[in-house]
Amino acid sequence: MSANILARTGSVLRHTLRLDRLWLPTWMVSCIIFIVCFVPLLPVLVTNDQMLEFLKETMSSPAVVAMCGMMYGEEYTFGVMYSQMMMLWSALVVCVMNIMLVNRHTRKDEEEGRLELLCSLPIGRAAPLTSLIIVVVAANVVVALLVAISMASFGLESIDFAGSLIFGASVGSIGLVFGALTLLVAQISSTSKSTLGFSLGILFVMYLLRAPADMADDAATNPLGLITPFGLGQRTYPFYENSWWPIHVMILVAVVLALAALALNVRRNHGSGLLPTRSGRRHGGRLLNGQIALGFRLVRSVIIVWALVMLILSISYGLVFNDLYGFYEESPLIRAIMGVSILTGEIFDATINSLTTLMSIIAVIPVVLIVHRLRTEEQRGRLELVFSTASSKISALLGYTVIAMIAALLFQLLTAVGMWTGATIVMDDPVAFEIYVKAALNLLPGVLAFEGLAVLLIGLIPRAIHAIWLYLIYVFYVYYVGGVFAISEIFIRLSPFGFLAKYPAETFEPLPFFTLLGAFVVLSAVGVVAYRARDIKS
Secondary structure, three states: OOOOOOOOHHHHHHHHHHHOOOHHHHHHHHHHHHHHOOHHHHHHHOOOHHHHHHHHHHHOOHHHHHHHOOOOOOOOOHHHHHHHHHHHHHHHHHHHHHHHHHHHHOHHHHHOOHHHHHHOOOOOOOHHHHHHHHHHHHHHHHHHHHHHHHHHHOOOOOOOHHHHHHHHHHHHHHHHHHHHHHHHHHHHOOOHHHHHHHHHHHHHHHHHHHHHHHHOOOOOOOHHHHOOHHHHHHOOOOOOOOOOHHHHHHHHHHHHHHHHHHHHHOOOOOOOOOOOOOOOOOOOOHHHOOHHHHHHHHHHHHHHHHHHHHHHHHHHHHOOHHHHHHHHHHOHHHHHHHOOOOOOOOHHHHHHHHHHHHHHHHHHHHHHHHHHHHHHHHHOOOHHHHHOOOOOHHHHHHHHHHHHHHHHHHHHHHHHHHHHHHHHHHOOOOOOHHHHHHHHHHOHHHHHHHHHHHHHHHHHOHHHHHHHHHHHHHHHHHHHHHHHHOOOHHHHHOOHHHHOOOOOOOOOOHHHHHHHHHHHHHHHHHHHHHHHHOOOOO
16 A cells, blocks of 8 residues: 555545445436425415514414524514524534435445455555545535535525525535534544444434524524524524625534544554444344344344334424415415315315325335335345245245335334324324324325335336336325416326325325235235346345
């Protein structure tokens, strides 16, 4: 190895960019779309000053401030409203991208032997980490600039380029801090799972820590708001004061964390962290006997993280139930999206169905990821060791199928619990808890239909498993814009959720419910049989 610890950094950088030529642009585009997609809808959603004033009162409630962010500004404009509603959630998405990117090229590369192979070449000791830092910085800068340009390009009066640039820079700076933080955690932890878990845990704690500061009377100077990246990002006050000093502070923090990570990286041994790995038991317990127990051990972090996501999102949706009449009365577009035609007492039934359907579509993501874990284990060559024992391929795929099915049920129940909890906080007479549970369980076959399709693809055409995400995007599109553009019923029926009754707005229909359950069983059975017949390929 060269004496220069940065030797061949450019070559390693090109190698890193080539590895991420699809993964990183997909994440960046998804983040940008998520951040700016609601900007052009603002004039349609908020049609007059009365609606804007109503939204101001809604967003100023303590529960909403705790979920979305602090109120600021003397005048409540589109820009201020959008910043309060979207900055924290936009930053969370960008932070997850940074955490996964860093973990992917640090601990994960070490565990799978790619970094050891790379370091056997004549490159500097710090070249891999330095090239990763360059990629992380470039990714956040590009996201920040494209967000600023995209938001300003819609030409709304209160969303100018200066405020948009501050908004984008705040989101990018928060992402940069957590990218640098994950770099440091990767030097301390010994596994990719612990790195991911610690980083996401810190992200969640920082998000919660800023809530008391945002709700305080002295929110602008509250210490809790000034020690978290989310608090600093909000205190740039986009579209109002456009302050740059919090961004400078976050960049400085990111630089210090990155330098600390570099210093630790050149001193530790590859494959081990500064914290010693906890020694496990010599023999696995009885709970690890069987494919279901092993599969659960491998995907438990996915289940835990997504369970928290489902619960938090559903609570946030429940918090707006007390203001439904105001939203619907002032915005025909919201009524069209939610499928509400007239403002009667039944709007709660239609809203419960619409939001539960959205949560069910989101629940498809972790359910498919759980099933796909078997494909990941196959690609990494680990299944050859498993199948060299008395284990069978049928039990392996069935195990992940059962785990995903139980997880789907858990996510639906958490949706019901969260939405009911949020509604109970803000309403004096909320809808009965059993209605939320029945609405969530009514849509369970739709989630399971996607699971069955994933099992079928893994058994028959494993390389085509990613096509399921395109289908999910189509289903989301039909759900989201179907009521706005009056999409034909034929296209809605192409979605599993289009077959099911819109309970509680409609009466429960057992025939489509059990038909979709039967389709799930048939698809899974065919997938398992096909998986048993095909060869395992690393």
